[in-house]
């Protein structure tokens with residue numbers, strides 16, 4: 001209403017005369033409708049803003065960054081440089097993204113143990129229990145690995161890290177993982193797996209020297225492919241989930257950065273990795289938790305009543321594959337953001353080559369935990385899961401010397417031991 005009055009306020013006070021012309025009435029009606037519209041639009045916008053404020057934060061959001069920089073300063077730079085210091089000139093200097101994650105923690109420890117310089121980067125998001133990530137951080141801290149609290153989408157931070165340390169390699173493991181969660185929060189997959197990956201490759205291509213990049217793709221890229229075992233030559237253009245689609249997009253993005261800028265890039269397709277310090281969103285982990293609590297678990301079977309199976313791969317085998325990929329990675333050929341010649345581009349399956357039905361996984365857990373599970377069998381939901389995965393690893397064996405040695409029961413025994421220790425009250429974590 002005030003807008004109508006303001007609009008008709010005379011430029012010279014006292015000059016507004018009452019007018020009875022229908023044209024003026026018509027204009028006043030229009031203005032009145034317009035003002036109502038504006039009012040309702042404001043309410044609507046305020047309502048949307050309210051919903052936005054109430055909506056769950058993207059797990060990719062870094063709460064500490066919102067409060068101000070959590071990095072920088074000479075003390076911070078010294079910690080970064082110290083963590084990245086290698087023991088010999090032939091050792092690697094590796095930036096590990098997602099270092100507080102499951103695979104990131106194990107790879108960082110293994111690199112540090114053999115004398116490589118390692119700097120971690122992680123945004124400690126809330127996709128799953130941040131306390132577990134902080135406990136992994138303490139484990140790495142004791143081993144001399146510093147984790148920078150930051151996001152791969154932060155271009156200024158990445159540039160700073162490359163200014164402080166001439167990384168020879170980047171082990172890129174930061175990602176939004178999980179197949180089924182992609183239906184709840186699609187944006188976080190685009191944010192981390194696509195935008196974040198591009199931002200990281202931008203930093204790598206601009207760095208001098210350019211590092212060699214090894215990164216985590218996923219077995220899920222095989223999607224609806226039914227030819228087994230899955231070979232790197234098989235089609236990967238039928239993703240069954242948005243998660244798989246973003247990993248596949250990552251493979252294509254890697255191709256373009258290799259082609260344009262001469263970055264050496266190796267993608268590793270992990271097959272359902274499990275083990276100590278694992279991810280609580282994965283079935284073997286929450287089955288263990290629920291079996292111990294006496295809570296019912298749901299076992300999926302395929303829509304035709306057949307079993308659902310996974311090529312479960314033990315973490316130590318995956319770590320060997322990651323180190324093999326880093327050690328055999330050739331140097332990038334570009335410099336100053338310009339390509340100087342063709343560079344290496346590789347993709348490998350890292351699986352176990354022996355798929356196990358989910359019902360068998362549960363039977364092993366029951367045996368190890370000495371507790372009978374309360375089971376409910378349901379048809380696999382059509383939200384991204386695939387019926388089975390099975391890796392052909394001959395390429396990784398030939399080029400990386402990758403040879404998995406841990407069967408599911410042996411690996412789960414180690415996981416259960418860790419789980420019971422970690423979550424017992426006596427645990428010092």
Ligand SMILES: O=C(O)[C@H]1O[C@H](OP(=O)(O)OP(=O)(O)OC[C@H]2O[C@@H](n3ccc(=O)[nH]c3=O)[C@H](O)[C@@H]2O)[C@H](O)[C@@H](O)[C@@H]1O
Pocket residue numbers: 177178179217218219220221270271272273281282283284298299300301308309310358380385
């Ligand atoms: O290897 C991969 O590419 C992927 O492996 C896992 O994905 P997934 O194999 O689906 O692992 P889980 O979510 O732990 O599921 C394992 C199996 O348990 C089944 N499941 C899951 C949940 C449930 O309640 N019941 C159930 O039977 C699933 O159908 C699947 O067959 C990871 O979560 C992905 O991040 C990773 O990229």
